[in-house]
Amino acid sequence: MNDMTSTVADMMSELGRRARSAARTLANAPSAQKDKALTEAATTIRASIPAILEANAKDVAKGEEDGMTKAFLDRLTLDESRIEAIAAGLDAIVTLPDPVGDIMAGWDRPNGLKIERVRTPLGVIGVIYESRPNVTADAGALCLKAGNAAILRGGSDSHHSSRAIHACLTAGLEAAGLPADAIQIVPTTDRAAVGEMLRGLGGNVDVIVPRGGKGLVGRVQEEARVPVFSHLEGICHLYIDKAADAAKAVDITVNAKMRRTGICGSAETLLIDRDVAETIGKPVLEALAAAGCEIRGTADIRALFPAAKEAREEDWSTEYLDAIISAKLVDGVGEAIDHIATYSSSHTESILTEDAAAAERFLNEVDSAIVMHNASTQFADGGEFGMGAEIGIATGRMHARGPVGLEQLTSFKYRVHGTGQTRP
Amino acid sequence: MNDMTSTVADMMSELGRRARSAARTLANAPSAQKDKALTEAATTIRASIPAILEANAKDVAKGEEDGMTKAFLDRLTLDESRIEAIAAGLDAIVTLPDPVGDIMAGWDRPNGLKIERVRTPLGVIGVIYESRPNVTADAGALCLKAGNAAILRGGSDSHHSSRAIHACLTAGLEAAGLPADAIQIVPTTDRAAVGEMLRGLGGNVDVIVPRGGKGLVGRVQEEARVPVFSHLEGICHLYIDKAADAAKAVDITVNAKMRRTGICGSAETLLIDRDVAETIGKPVLEALAAAGCEIRGTADIRALFPAAKEAREEDWSTEYLDAIISAKLVDGVGEAIDHIATYSSSHTESILTEDAAAAERFLNEVDSAIVMHNASTQFADGGEFGMGAEIGIATGRMHARGPVGLEQLTSFKYRVHGTGQTRP
Numbered sequence: 001m002n003d004m005t006s007t008v009a010d011m012m013s014e015l016g017r018r019a020r021s022a023a024r025t026l027a028n029a030p031s032a033q034k035d036k037a038l039t040e041a042a043t044t045i046r047a048s049i050p051a052i053l054e055a056n057a058k059d060v061a062k063g064e065e066d067g068m069t070k071a072f073l074d075r076l077t078l079d080e081s082r083i084e085a086i087a088a089g090l091d092a093i094v095t096l097p098d099p100v101g102d103i104m105a106g107w108d109r110p111n112g113l114k115i116e117r118v119r120t121p122l123g124v125i126g127v128i129y130e131s132r133p134n135v136t137a138d139a140g141a142l143c144l145k146a147g148n149a150a151i152l153r154g155g156s157d158s159h160h161s162s163r164a165i166h167a168c169l170t171a172g173l174e175a176a177g178l179p180a181d182a183i184q185i186v187p188t189t190d191r192a193a194v195g196e197m198l199r200g201l202g203g204n205v206d207v208i209v210p211r212g213g214k215g216l217v218g219r220v221q222e223e224a225r226v227p228v229f230s231h232l233e234g235i236c237h238l239y240i241d242k243a244a245d246a247a248k249a250v251d252i253t254v255n256a257k258m259r260r261t262g263i264c265g266s267a268e269t270l271l272i273d274r275d276v277a278e279t280i281g282k283p284v285l286e287a288l289a290a291a292g293c294e295i296r297g298t299a300d301i302r303a304l305f306p307a308a309k310e311a312r313e314e315d316w317s318t319e320y321l322d323a324i325i326s327a328k329l330v331d332g333v334g335e336a337i338d339h340i341a342t343y344s345s346s347h348t349e350s351i352l353t354e355d356a357a358a359a360e361r362f363l364n365e366v367d368s369a370i371v372m373h374n375a376s377t378q379f380a381d382g383g384e385f386g387m388g389a390e391i392g393i394a395t396g397r398m399h400a401r402g403p404v405g406l407e408q409l410t411s412f413k414y415r416v417h418g419t420g421q422t423r424p
Numbered sequence: 425m426n427d428m429t430s431t432v433a434d435m436m437s438e439l440g441r442r443a444r445s446a447a448r449t450l451a452n453a454p455s456a457q458k459d460k461a462l463t464e465a466a467t468t469i470r471a472s473i474p475a476i477l478e479a480n481a482k483d484v485a486k487g488e489e490d491g492m493t494k495a496f497l498d499r500l501t502l503d504e505s506r507i508e509a510i511a512a513g514l515d516a517i518v519t520l521p522d523p524v525g526d527i528m529a530g531w532d533r534p535n536g537l538k539i540e541r542v543r544t545p546l547g548v549i550g551v552i553y554e555s556r557p558n559v560t561a562d563a564g565a566l567c568l569k570a571g572n573a574a575i576l577r578g579g580s581d582s583h584h585s586s587r588a589i590h591a592c593l594t595a596g597l598e599a600a601g602l603p604a605d606a607i608q609i610v611p612t613t614d615r616a617a618v619g620e621m622l623r624g625l626g627g628n629v630d631v632i633v634p635r636g637g638k639g640l641v642g643r644v645q646e647e648a649r650v651p652v653f654s655h656l657e658g659i660c661h662l663y664i665d666k667a668a669d670a671a672k673a674v675d676i677t678v679n680a681k682m683r684r685t686g687i688c689g690s691a692e693t694l695l696i697d698r699d700v701a702e703t704i705g706k707p708v709l710e711a712l713a714a715a716g717c718e719i720r721g722t723a724d725i726r727a728l729f730p731a732a733k734e735a736r737e738e739d740w741s742t743e744y745l746d747a748i749i750s751a752k753l754v755d756g757v758g759e760a761i762d763h764i765a766t767y768s769s770s771h772t773e774s775i776l777t778e779d780a781a782a783a784e785r786f787l788n789e790v791d792s793a794i795v796m797h798n799a800s801t802q803f804a805d806g807g808e809f810g811m812g813a814e815i816g817i818a819t820g821r822m823h824a825r826g827p828v829g830l831e832q833l834t835s836f837k838y839r840v841h842g843t844g845q846t847r848p
Binding site (some may be wrong): 027109120386402412415 | 533546631669671675792793795798808809826843
C-alpha cells in the first residue's frame with residue numbers, strides 16, 4: 001500500500017465511523033426534524049442557484065474539454081429549471097410518510113407477551129453514481145427521510161456540481177439540528193475511495209446502491225463485500241398470448257418499447273404466440289416499425305415481416321436501450337415462460353391476454369421483480385407504483401426487490417412487552 | 425488448483441445447478457404437495473429407525489475414537505426418542521401456514537392498475553452446520569415448506585447420521601412427486617466444498633445459513649460472498665432501571681441467566697441503576713449467586729457484593745455461555761443504552777422497569793434484533809415468538825432479523841394487473 005492509498009483508506013474509514021455515529025442520532029430523530037432538514041435544504045438550493053450554476057459550469061467546461069458526448073453533457077448540465085426541480089424533489093420527499101416506527105405486525109402470546117415488529121432504519125447507505133448531479137440531492141434525501149446516514153460518491157465528472165448541492169444539504173441538516181455527517185460526500189475523486197466503500201468501511205456501510213450504467217453496476221456487484229440494491233440491466237419481455245386483444249397489443253407493445261427506449265423498463269424482447277402470428281403479431285410488428293423500431297427476428301418472424309433483420313443468439317440477452325427489439329414466435333405461455341427463465345434479467349415482464357388462466361400462470365411462474373398483465377413494462381417505476389421517489393430498482397431477491405423507495409431503505413426489530421414473564 | 429479441488433468444485437457446481445432447477449419447480453409447487461413430501465419423510469424416518477441408529481453408531485464410534493468431549497458426543501448421539509422428535513418436527517412444519525403466495529400488500533393506482541406484493545420463495549438456501557444430525561431434517565424441511573431448494577452441508581462428525589436422515593427426506597420428495605434435488609446433501613466431507621458454497625456456486629446459492637459455534641459462524645461471515653443469516657454471538661443485556669419491580673427483577677434476572685446458560689438468548693451482562701443498587705441490585709446478585717452463578721463486577725458491584733470477582737474490559741464483550749455474568753452500575757437508562765451500543769452483539773436486550781417512559785426510550789433507542797420490557801431474554805426464540813420452527817436467529821439488518829422462520833425464508837415480487845394501460 002503506497003502513501004496515497006493509505007491516506008484514502010484512512011480518510012474513508014473515518015468517514016464511515018462518522019456516518020455510523022450520525023446514523024445512531026438519525027435513528028431516533030423525529031419526522032419533523034428530518035423534514036425540517038429537507039425543507040431547509042430545498043430553500044438553500046433555491047437561494048444558491050448562482051453558486052450551483054458556477055460549480056456546474058466548471059464540470060461542463062471540463063467535460064467539453066475531455067470531448068464527452070452530447071448526451072453525457074446534457075445529463076451533466078444544470079440550469080435554473082433543473083435546479084428548481086431538484087429543490088422540488090426534496091419538497092416531495094417531505095410529503096412522503098416517514099416509515100421509521102411503523103408497526104408492521106403485532107400479536108399476543110398465550111403467556112401475555114405482546115410482540116411487535118417495528119420499522120427501523122437500515123443504518124448507513126453508500127450511494128455510488130455517475131454524472132447526474134441531481135442524484136446527490138435525491139439519494140441523500142431519501143436515505144435521510146428513512147433515518148439512514150448516507151455516504152455519497154458521485155462521478156468525478158460532476159464533482160463540483162455535486163459538492164455545491166451537497167453544501168445545501170449540509171446547511172439543511174445544520175438548520176434542523178441534525179449532524180452534518182448524516183449526509184457525507186466523498187471529498188476525493190480518487191477511485192480507491194470506491195474500492196474502500198465496496199469493502200464496507202470496516203462494517204460501517206450496510207448497503208451499497210449504485211446508480212449508473214452497466215459498467216458501474218457490474219463493478220459494484222462484482223467487488224462489493226456488503227449487500228447491493230441494484231439491477232445490472234432490464235431485459236424486459238412482452239408476451240402476446242393467443243388470447244390477446246389485438247388493439248391493446250399494438251398500443252402496449254409500441255408504448256413498452258418506444259415511449260422511452262433508454263430506461264430499464266423498456267421492452268427488449270417480444271414473444272408472440274404462433275397461433276396469432278398473422279392476426280396480432282403482424283400488425284404489432286408493423287406498428288413498431290412505423291414508430292421507428294428496428295426488429296430482429298427469428299426466421300418465422302422474418303417470414304411474417306420481411307423487413308425484420310435476423311436475430312442472433314446474443315440478441316436474446318441484449319439490453320438495447322435503443323429503438324430495437326428482438327422478436328420470436330412461441331408455442332403458448334409455457335414456452336414464453338421458459339424463454340423468460342432463460343434470458344430475462346428478472347426485472348419486468350408483461351403478458352397480454354384476455355385469458356385469466358394464462359395471465360395467472362404467467363404472473364405466478366415468471367420469477368421477476370415485477371410481473372404484469374395487460375400493462376406496459378414502462379410502468380416499472382417507484383413513482384408509477386405510488387411509492388413516491390425511488391433510489392433505484394433492484395432485481396435481487398434479498399431484502400429489496402423492484403422499486404427501492406423509503407420502505408425498502410428500512411429494516412425492523414422486534415419489541416416485546418412483558419409484565420414479568422420468565423421462560424419455563 | 426489441484427485435481428482434488430477441481431473435482432470438488434465441479435461436483436459442487438453441478439449440485440448448485442440442480443438446486444436451481446429444483447427451486448424453479450418448488451416455487452410453483454402447491455402447499456399440499458410440499459406437505460405430502462414432509463409427511464412422507466416423517467413416516468420414512470419412523471420406519472427407518474434401525475438404519476438411522478446404525479449410521480449414527482458409526483459416527484459416535486468415530487467420535488469416541490477421536491476423543492470428542494462428552495457434550496459433543498451427547499449432541500451427536502441419537503436414540504429412538506430423539507429420532508421420533510425429528511419426525512415430529514417435520515409433522516409440526518406441515519401444520520405451519522405456507523407463506524408462498526401470501527399477498528403482503530395491495531393497492532390501486534389512479535390509472536386503474538392494481539398492484540400486489542406477493543411472497544415468493546428466496547430460491548436456493550445453503551445450510552452449513554455442525555454435529556447435530558437433527559438439523560438435516562429441520563433445516564431441509566423449513567426450506568422446502570417455504571418453496572426453496574436446500575443444499576445441506578453437515579459436520580463431517582455426523583456425516584453418516586445426516587446422510588441416513590437425508591435419505592428419508594429424499595424418499596418423501598419422491599413420494600410427493602417433487603424433485604429429489606430439492607434437498608441435497610453435500611456428499612463429501614472435504615472442507616473445500618464449504619468454500620465453494622460460500623462463493624455461491626456461480627450464482628446458484630441465494631443465502632447461507634450457518635448453524636453452529638462461533639468458529640463456524642465467524643468463518644462463514646468472513647468468507648461468504650453471498651448473504652448470510654446468522655448471529656455470531658448473543659451478548660444479551662439486562663438493565664434494571666431505578667423504577668424496576670424488585671421481585672420481577674430477581675425472577676427475570678435468574679431466569680435470563682440461569683434457565684439455560686448455553687443458548688444465545690442467555691443474559692451475559694447485568695446493568696443496574698445506581699439508585700437501586702442496594703435495594704434491588706444486591707438481592708438480585710445474591711439470588712444469582714445462590715443459583716450458582718459467578719459474578720464479575722466493577723468496583724462498585726464488588727463493594728455491594730463482595731463475593732463478586734473483578735470484571736475486566738474483555739468481560740463486557742464476552743459471551744460466556746456458562747453460569748457467569750458481568751455486572752456494572754450505571755447512571756440511568758441513558759448510560760445503559762450507551763453501554764449496550766458499545767458492547768452488544770445486537771441480539772436481545774431487556775429493560776426491567778415500571779416506568780413506561782423509560783421502557784419506551786429503551787425499546788426505541790436500543791438497536792438490537794429483539795428489545796424487551798419486563799421479560800426474560802431467554803424468550804428470544806422463533807417458537808416462543810409463535811413463528812413455529814426457526815432455522816436460526818439473525819442479527820444483521822438486511823432481509824431477516826431476529827428469529828428466521830418460514831416468512832424470513834421468502835422474498836416477494838410485484839404483480840401488476842392492468843386492462844390495457846400504457847404510460848403517458
